Amino acid sequence: MSHKSSASRYKVHHDNRLVITLFGKSAEFRNTIGNKILKNAFSHMSDCCVTGESSTVKIINTPDFFDEDSRFPDQHIIDCMALSYPGPNLVILAVDSKNSQDKEVIDQINKLQYIFGENITANLVVLLPTTDVLKSPHHLKKRFRIHLKSMSDKLNYSVCSGWCSGQWSFQYNFNNYSEDVVLKRKSTLDKRRCSPLHHQENQRTNPQTSSSSQRTLTEANTRTRRSVRWSFRGSRASAEANNQFNIVLLGLTGTGKSASANTILAAANLLRDSSQLFKSELSSVPVTTKCEAKTITFHKKRVTVVDTPDFFNEHLSESKAQTDECRKYCELRQSMVLIVLQLGRFTDQEVGILEKLEDKLSLGIRQKTVVLLTHGDGFRGKIEKFIDDRRPLKHLVEACGNRYHVFNNTSKDPRQVLELIKKFPDIDVFLPELTERRSHFMCLF
Ligand SMILES: Nc1nc2c(ncn2[C@@H]2O[C@H](COP(=O)(O)OP(=O)(O)O)[C@@H](O)[C@H]2O)c(=O)[nH]1
Numbered sequence: 001m002s003h004k005s006s007a008s009r010y011k012v013h014h015d016n017r018l019v020i021t022l023f024g025k026s027a028e029f030r031n032t033i034g035n036k037i038l039k040n041a042f043s044h045m046s047d048c049c050v051t052g053e054s055s056t057v058k059i060i061n062t063p064d065f066f067d068e069d070s071r072f073p074d075q076h077i078i079d080c081m082a083l084s085y086p087g088p089n090l091v092i093l094a095v096d097s098k099n100s101q102d103k104e105v106i107d108q109i110n111k112l113q114y115i116f117g118e119n120i121t122a123n124l125v126v127l128l129p130t131t132d133v134l135k136s137p138h139h140l141k142k143r144f145r146i147h148l149k150s151m152s153d154k155l156n157y158s159v160c161s162g163w164c165s166g167q168w169s170f171q172y173n174f175n176n177y178s179e180d181v182v183l184k185r186k187s188t189l190d191k192r193r194c195s196p197l198h199h200q201e202n203q204r205t206n207p208q209t210s211s212s213s214q215r216t217l218t219e220a221n222t223r224t225r226r227s228v229r230w231s232f233r234g235s236r237a238s239a240e241a242n243n244q245f246n247i248v249l250l251g252l253t254g255t256g257k258s259a260s261a262n263t264i265l266a267a268a269n270l271l272r273d274s275s276q277l278f279k280s281e282l283s284s285v286p287v288t289t290k291c292e293a294k295t296i297t298f299h300k301k302r303v304t305v306v307d308t309p310d311f312f313n314e315h316l317s318e319s320k321a322q323t324d325e326c327r328k329y330c331e332l333r334q335s336m337v338l339i340v341l342q343l344g345r346f347t348d349q350e351v352g353i354l355e356k357l358e359d360k361l362s363l364g365i366r367q368k369t370v371v372l373l374t375h376g377d378g379f380r381g382k383i384e385k386f387i388d389d390r391r392p393l394k395h396l397v398e399a400c401g402n403r404y405h406v407f408n409n410t411s412k413d414p415r416q417v418l419e420l421i422k423k424f425p426d427i428d429v430f431l432p433e434l435t436e437r438r439s440h441f442m443c444l445f
């Protein structure tokens with residue numbers, strides 16, 4: 001049974017309550033934060049998920065499952081997902097002064113992304129006792145595009161709402177824990193809430209005392225094919241994922257997606273083998289009608305370039321299957337999306353293209369998107385001014401973290417590809433080999 005359609009990423013209402021998940025290593029600091037937002041909701045140093053609720057807010061205070069020695073990490077994660085299903089409005093990572101080394105914080109954010117989905121950072125606030133506990137807050141902010149906030153007496157419901165204003169709710173991607181298992185657990189917990197013995201204001205979900213939760217854990221382990229193995233760095237799944245990097249090209253017909261995909265492959269010296277190329281030509285009807293992927297190997301890493309059809313073409317056949325396939329490529333943590341536009345031809349259909357694509361894919365992509373402007377060969381003038389003068393284009397570029405790049409697809413100069421790939425936010429982490437070889441760009445891959 002699939003529940004995906006009923007849980008569109010952008011329609012999560014939670015009965016109009018603000019749902020907050022609270023993570024962090026120190027139970028004391030988590031409780032302090034929880035109690036500021038919701039008066040006296042948390043008193044225990046609990047080693048399981050505890051919720052505090054009022055008519056306006058629900059907080060899920062999670063135990064420290066970042067700890068490698070955590071006894072029931074899977075169960076805690078499933079509980080957290082069930083209690084905040086289909087995803088929280090706000091995610092707070094409580095970083096206390098004892099656990100505030102930059103590396104520790106980065107590891108924790110990476111783990112949250114790995115467990116729940118990469119886009120969790122869009123809803124994430126890292127909350128510190130004071131901002132000076134971090135050595136390089138700017139680096140962290142730039143790397144993950146998250147908010148860093150310090151603890152204050154004013155922390156309350158409306159401050160938290162303000163942090164989410166204009167933000168969509170996050171939705172779990174259920175890659176590591178199946179949605180069916182999470183829903184089953186949710187139903188068990190919901191039933192328990194209705195029982196007269198249940199203390200409405202403060203709900204503990206203790207895996208050590210709950211036989212049904214043990215059952216759920218067993219089910220989770222048997223039914224979830226890709227259950228997370230807790231050695232985050234060493235797991236095979238993560239090693240495989242770390243070896244794969246996707247570049248996905250999106251946009252309307254005729255903007256130059258296939259030609260740009262070819263330019264990228266040409267930089268990998270594949271031009272000699274024409275069977276490797278995507279079909280690109282001037283045509284009034286779409287030439288690319290299906291998602292097509294070509295994979296090359298670079299320093300033992302698989303780099304897959306994905307050419308896509310125009311998802312806004314009403315004649316596109318099997319459009320749902322196509323967007324589903326495309327989403328799989330975009331969902332990978334190590335993936336980069338290119339929204340391709342033809343320079344000088346920004347059409348009405350392209351106004352709001354980012355939002356429309358996110359809607360079609362039911363996936364936030366802006367954090368990994370670079371706007372790629374083709375036909376650079378015919379362009380004269382200053383690109384910054386060109387973008388500045390065109391509101392919808394400026395809006396798009398800004399929404400993508402001011403990442404844009406100009407391609408001339410009539411030239412196969414690999415430098416333009418290298419410059420493009422360098423604009424991907426975490427490229428130094430994903431493809432460090434590229435950084436090391438920057439001076440040898442003539443043979444990019
Ligand atoms: N001059 C020039 N033509 C380009 C450029 N990029 C794409 N084209 C041409 O634009 C047409 C449509 O490109 P194509 O890649 O098929 O677009 P798609 O439908 O988005 O895949 C083709 O004739 C390409 O040769 C470019 O940077 N400069």
Ligand SMILES: [Mg+2]
Pocket residue numbers: 257258259279280287288307308
């Ligand atoms: Mg094409």
